[in-house]
Amino acid sequence: MTIRRLSRAIAALCLLVTTLQAESTIGFRQLCSTTPVAVQRGKKTTINVRSNYTLDGSYKVFFDRPGIKMTFLETKPKPAPHQGRGTPGTPFRFEADVPADQPLGIYEFRVATKTAVSSVSHLLVTGYPVVNESKDENGSTATAQNVSFPVAICGMCGSAEDVDYYRFTGKAGQEVTVNIYAQRVTRAVHSMQSGGSGASVMYLMDSILTLRRANGQVLAENDNFVGGDSFLTFKLPEDGSYFLEVRDTRFIGNPKYVYCVEITDRPFAHAFFPMAIQRGKTTEAAVVGHNLGGLEKTTLRSAADESTGWKRISVKTPRGKTNPVHVLVSDHPQLIASGNHSMAKAIPLSLPVGANARISKPDEVHYYSFEAKKGRYYLLEIESDRRDLPLDSVIDVFDSSGKKVADGDDGYYTKDAKLQFKAPADGKFFVSVRDLHNRGGKRFIYNLRVEPATPEFELHGKYYYAQLAPGTRMIWFVNLSRQNGFTGPVELKVEGLPEGVTATPVTIPSGLTRAAVILSAKAGAKIDARLVRLYGKAVFADANGKPRDLVRYAHVTCELQVSGGSQARRPINTQIVGVTNPLDIVEFEATPSKITLRPGEKVEIKVRVKRNKEFTGPIQLAMPFLYGNSIIADQLPPGVTMSSDSKARLTGKTVEGTIVLEAATGDSAPKPLERFPIAVMGRISMSFSISTNYASNPIHLTIPADAPKAAPKAAPKAAR
Incomplete structure (x- = not known):
């Protein structure tokens, strides 16, 4: 080895050592694309999971349904610095072992490392042999990759103007179906924008499929069949070669634009x-x-x-x-509706019931009727879009004179219409179902559920993941939506927590719609991760006055980073809590642990943190969850805010800060509250829009019932 080569080797080694040092700012693992994005059941497959931040130390992979086993294959440390939202991330090898009887479909998965837990990615289980897109050029019919069906081709539109061609041989009369999974296998990936001028506004791959003859003639083409994913079927006219063209409709691309396209002549x-x-x-x-x-x-x-x-x-x-x-x-009786295309021909419904129907042609509207009692609630809900069908449903309710009294459109992250209807009077009401865009066809099938509604609630908020080192805490933000006349308290619980992790007991009282769930890891907690479920418990009186239990699991959404640093959210199936190695904040204490606050008063909370010796970055203290300067979630009751007098930014070696809470007066004064748990949040930014959140010990807030609506007073000094 020459001196020059030796010096280069030493420089490279020093760079590697520097890169592989412990992270000075630790964030959750942002999973990007998975390649191949599909695995055949009954097989073991090596896949690459790309990530911003390293997946070194991965010890568990969690799927939203049982069966699949996935193990980490990397044996040496691998750097994976955060490279910006538009970049594809660093690949890490895993082995997916899929049982032969594993149900087909798309699975959600998350990874736990000894340092952090991950966001969500997807894996498709197919029944067909998986073939990866060739590394050779396949951008024209002349260079098309040869495949034979049935097949599941895993490919990528990796750059602008990337077009992929696949060649197969068929026989006259064969009916071939082509089904692409693109948006469906990337829609909850944390960061999917393409990056770069202009293209940064593009989020998910918008696929288009084209079937061609050898001479280039287009035989069939499809765009947007299931959401943004395409599907086509065609009966081959003659023996010979055919070409499938796969591309993005806008001719943009990115290494995150992975897809699986299934080609088969089997029944669909x-x-x-x-x-x-x-x-x-x-x-x-x-x-x-x-x-x-x-x-x-x-x-x-x-x-x-x-x-x-x-x-x-x-x-x-x-x-x-x-x-x-x-x-x-x-449990409801089911009927098949037909001929009910006018209010005069409305089908009478005896509740509870499910009505099954098909809007078979454009401009078709279906009508139903039911008897209602004044002041009672009724649930009307469509199922269609959530079952990969094209109907964008709208529900309208009319009184007996034909006057529209209520309507319902999109439900929770779906085009399926939903309406909680409170009858304004006794009598007959008419319900119409239509497509928002006045379309119709064989696939415009729906099920309409109509039933008397009971008191109800839903939980939403910021509780996507939690990572806690032993002896530390993290905070989740929960919003409560009460429905159908329900006004009672709701107790919050978390099931499935790792050993040594607990949630501070909290009940959202009547009149309040938000709270914090404070998770704490004991000092001796061992490294572990679990999928957990947040839920609420309540009691309501039924129509006969008997108490009934009501348990509802929380709706979970993930953060999606999109163009311009903004955020979107997408429903997912999993929540994860992990106990990790020490993080950037080792201790986080707030005093006093009990505070009393009256309208017009202020109170100080003293905060002290202990930093990991390798971390010197800024820590932002807060009570609400901020995105930029916008409050997107809050734990404080209405009428209580964090004062601008707070000293909330800890920079350099600063380890102490002050949070000042103040209570409004008059009509804005907070309602009485007793021992309501809150915590100070500490945020460490990974980037403009991504942060790791920590929490102090719980602080129990009391607002006395006899609190006078006084003028503001100076904040009292904190006392233990």
């Missing part, structure tokens, strides 16, 4: 009609799909002891079994 079903069955009953249903070998109908059966809810089943056809299709098992 989109839906059953009706799409629901009453528990313990049998019903005949039409099969809506392609290449079914003449099969038009099947029999749906439900056992008397079967669980209610959605399930997926396959149907045998003369050409084999179909893909799994959604079926609802319900």
Whole structure:
């Protein structure tokens, strides 16, 4: 080795050592794309999971449903610095072991390392052999990659104007279906924008599929079939070669634009009609799909002891079994609606009931009627969009004179309409169902649920993940939505926490709609991670005055970083809590642990932190959850705010700060409250829009019931 080469080697080694030092600012692991994004069931497959921040020390991978096992394959430390939201991240190798009987479909997964927990990525389980896109050029019919079906091709539109071609051989009369998973396998990935001038506003891949003859003639083309994902089916006219073209409709690309495209000549079903069955009953249903070998109908059966809810089943056809299709098992009687295209022909409903129907042509509107009692609540809800069907439903309610009295459109992150209707009078009311864009067709199938509604609540908020070192805490923010006349308190719980982690008991009292869940890890807690579930418990009186328990699991959404540093959110299935190695803040204490605050008063909370010796960055103290200068979640009751007198930014070697809370007066004064747990939050920024959050010990806030509405007073000094 020459001296020059030796010096270069030493420089490279020094760079590697510097890179692999412990992180000075520790953030959650931001998973990017997964390649290949699909695995065949019954196989073991090596996949690459890209991440901003290293996945070194990965010891568990969690899926939202049981069965799949995934293990970390890297044996040497691997640097993965955060490179900005538009970059694809660093690949880390894992092995996915999928049982032969694993249900097909898209799975959500998260990774736990000894340092942090991760955001969400996706993995598709397919029944077809998986073929990866060739590393050779495949951007034209002349260079198309040869494949044979059935096949699941895993590829990537990795750069602007990237077009992928695949060549297969078919026979005259073969009916081929092509189904791409692109948006569906990346939609909850933390950062998906393309980056770069202009392209930074593009978020998810918008695929388009084109089937061509060898001479380039277009035989079939499709865009936007299931959301932004495409699907096409075509009967081949002759023996010979055919070409499938895959691209983004805008000709943009990014290494995060991964996809799986399935090509098959097997039966494919989109839906059953009706799409629901009453528990313990049998019903005949039409099969809506392609290449079914003449099969038009099947029999749906439900056992008397079967669980209610959605399930997926396959149907045998003369050409084999179909893909799994959604079926609802319900306690409610189910009817099939037809001919109800005017208010005069409205179908009367006896509640509770499920009405199954199809908007078969443009401008079609369906009508139903039911008897209601003044002041009572009724739930009307459509299921269609959530079952990969195209209906963008709208519900309208009319009184007996034809006057519209209520309407419902999009539900929770869905185009399925939902309406909680409070009847303004006794009598008959009419319900109409239509497509927002006045479309119709074979796949515009829906199930309408109509039932008397009972008191209800929902939980939402910022509780996507938590990572805690032993002896530290983290805070989640919870918002409560009470519905259908419910006004009672709701107790918050977290199930499945790792050993040594607890949640401070908290109940959201009547009149309040938000709270903090403060998670604490004992000093001796061992490194571990679990999928957990936040839920609420309440009691309400039924129509007969009897107490009824009400338990509702929280809706979970993940953060998505989009163009311009803004955020979007997407529903996901999992929450994760992990106990980790020491983080940037080792201790975080606030005094006093009990405070009393009256309208017009201020109170000081003294904060002291102990930093990890390797961390000297700024710490921002706060009570609400801020994004920029906007409050996107809060734990303080209305009428209590964090004063501008607070000393909330700890820079350099500063380890002490002060939070000043103040209570409003008059009509804005806070309502009485007793021993309500709050905590000071400490935020350490990873980037403009990403931070790691820490929490102090719980502080119990009391607002006396007899509090006078006095003028503001100086903040009293904190005392232990």
